[in-house]
Amino acid sequence: MTPTRVLVLNSGSSSVKYQLIDMADRSRLAVGLAERIGEETSALHHEPLAGGGGKRERHGRLADHDAALEAVAEELAADGMGLDSPELAVIGHRVVHGGLKLTVPTLVDDAVLKEIERLIPVAPLHNPANVTGIRTAQRLRPDLPQVAVFDTAFHSAMPEHAARYAIDVETADAHRVRRYGFHGTSHAYVSRKAAELLGKDPSEVNLIVLHLGNGASASAVRGGRCEDTSMGLTPLEGLVMGTRSGDIDPAVVFHLGRVAGMSMDEVDELLNKRSGLLGLCGDNDMRQIRRRMAEGDAAARLAFDIYIHRLKKYIGAYYAVLGTVDAVVFTAGVGENSAPVREAAVAGLAELGLAVDGELNAAGGKEARLISPSYARVKVAVVPTDEELEIAEQSYALVASR
C-alpha cells in the first residue's frame, strides 16, 4: 500500500494549526488547532472529519509546542489516524521565511533546519515556532520525511527591480535587506485556481491577486510567476491590515523615536499590533467595522475608506506593472466574504475595464466564481484560498517524486 496521507502543520508563536489530508481524493480526515500554548488556558480543538466522530476539546496547560504536538498526535491516534499510521506519507510544514536559498518545497535535514534558524532575525515572530514544530515532528516520527513549504517561495521569482529597496547595496546585502514577500502559498494556489476558472493555463494569464485576511497582501502575477508583491522584508509592508499599518514613510519611525521617545521595540509593536484597522478605529474585524458604519460611526467609515484607498492604489500600480490584466482576484477572510470591500475596491475603475455585478458579488458561496458582468474586459473573481491543501500538494509531490 502506498501511503497517501499528509499531515500539514502550521506552527505559530503560540499555536499549532493542523490538517490531515488524504491525497488519494484530497479529502480532509481531521482538522484542528492548539492555541495559547504556554499559558494556563491552552486549548486543543480537534475535529475528525472521517468517521463522523464529532468535535472534541481539551483544556489545560500545554507547556510548549512539544506538549501541543503530542496532544495532537494522541487525538489523531484516538481516531485511528495516529502519527505511527503506515498510511502517513509525509508531514508538510508551513515555514514563513525561506530567504534567498530556500525557494522550493524542501525535504528537511540538519542543513535546512540551520538555514531556517539563520533567518530568524528577518522573521523573529514566525521562524522560531516553525523550527520547533519541525523538531517536535521529527522526534515523534524520525523515519518520516518532513517537508518545509515556504511562504516566501512563490515570490522568489520576483525580478531584482521589484525585490530590491533603493538603499545602499552593500548595507542591504550585508544584512539580507530586500523584499521577500509572504502569503506565497496562497498567491500560488489562488492564481492557479483563477487560471482554471478562466479556462486558461496559468502561463497564459496576468492576474492581480488580493489576499485580504487579517494579514493582507497583493501580488502581480504574470503567466504564473510573481512579478511584484506588496509585503517586503517582513509582512509589515503594503496594504492596510487588521493590526498592521502597511506602507508608511520610514521617517515616522525616526520621528516617533526622537519626538515621542519611543524605543525601536515600541514602534515595532505599534506598527505591527496597534495599527491598521485596529489602530484607526478600535476594531480589526471587517464585519464589525461594517456594522459600525451602518450605525453612522465616523471612525469606522474612515478606517474603511483608508483600507480601500490603499487597495485601489495597489490595483492601479499592479495594473501598470503588468500592462494587461485578465483578472483581479479576491481571496482570504475579507476578500472571500466581504462584498462591500470588493465593490468599493473596483468602484470607479471602469476605464480600466473593471466592474463588479451587484448580484453576483452579493451571492456568496464557497466555490471559485466570477463576479464581474459578462461584458467586463477584465474579470473580477473570488477564489477561496486553501493554503493547507497547497502545502499538502507540494509536500506530497516532493516525496512521490523521490
Ligand code: AMP
Ligand atoms: P483570515 O486571516 O484570512 O482568516 O481572515 C480573517 C478576517 O476575515 C477577519 O479578521 C475578518 O475581518 C474577515 N472576515 C471573515 N468573515 C467575514 C465576513 N463575512 N465579512 C467580512 N469580513 C470577514
